[in-house]
Amino acid sequence: MRANNLGDSWDARCGIWALGFALLVSSSALAHHGAASIYDMSKETTIKATVTEYVWTNPHVELGVSSSGGTTTELLLELGSPPNIRNRGWTSRTVKAGDVVTVTFHPGLRGAKIGVVIKMVTADGKELHA
């Protein structure tokens, strides 16, 4: 009997594999829900933005950002659960409101002002994957 080696959080997401490793990394942090019904997993957006909030909570850590490229856009981005992103170097003090970051994410479907973080680069150049 062949075992599915992706486990509970992964085992029914075979389609996502086709999108490549980077996508796997970003989606793999989501143990709470699938991503395809909320986000456009075929798109990646990168913006430089100011952190408006960073909430270390369950089921997913929340990152609010405000970008000001032309018009100001407020976005609410999700990361993985605290235990999962902690394993990737995030802490409850990684960023705070007012910090400037460069964040890459899959945007929300149908123009929703949300996204799921793929990676973030802090002002001092530290790159963290979600």
Added chain:
Amino acid sequence: MIRHLLALASAAALLAAAGCSKPAAAPAAPAHPNLSGSWVRPLGDRDVGGLPPVKEIPLTPWAAAKFKAERPAQGDNQDFANTTDPSLKYADPNGYPRISLHPMRFKLIQTDDYLYQLWEYNDNWRQIALNVPQDPDPALTWYGNAVGRWDGDTLVVDSVGYKDSTWLDARGLPHTTDLHLTERIHKVGANLVFDITFDDKGAFTRPWDAHLIYKPSPDGSMTENIYTISDELRFRERFLNQKVNIPIRR
């Protein structure tokens, strides 16, 4: 002179009687391995085993119909907004072995009488009573009634008494209250392996197996990851704009 010889002879006799005339025996090896420690299915690690694809699991007609009717939050048929996942809809405990399938840590604490398994996910835990018979009529619980005995270096765990409202995994794999798990827990190199046999005549036409591998976690600290309805509703309100009909505690 004779007194000195007698004293030496007496001393030699005392040393011999005290066992000092030959090297002390080496300490006896532990009768069984100590499984205590921190273990993890590392995020993104593809070499950790898992439950088989559903098409390889021998579902009864009842189980197949129930599985088809569920709306998991993940997978090909994901429906997060309207999910029937009891752990999301009601914040029910995951049950077993679903809770062990997250890419998170658990700790094992082994005593003479029990093996305790403490999961990082939801701060849940179970106890495995060692060297006692299985309860013939256990109460139904989220994590079952588990007893263990050693078979050489393998801990064989027998568990029954599971509530039937839990899913065996995030896909919505069902079971009945007749679920009977037999786990063989053993070390393979540095890793800890759980070979699990699932037997449930109401849900499966024959027993089937899963192979789960856990790596040692050098960082033993656990992060709080308690899942609540408040957290879920907050997430749905903020990310999905779903209307929340109860006050959310933040």
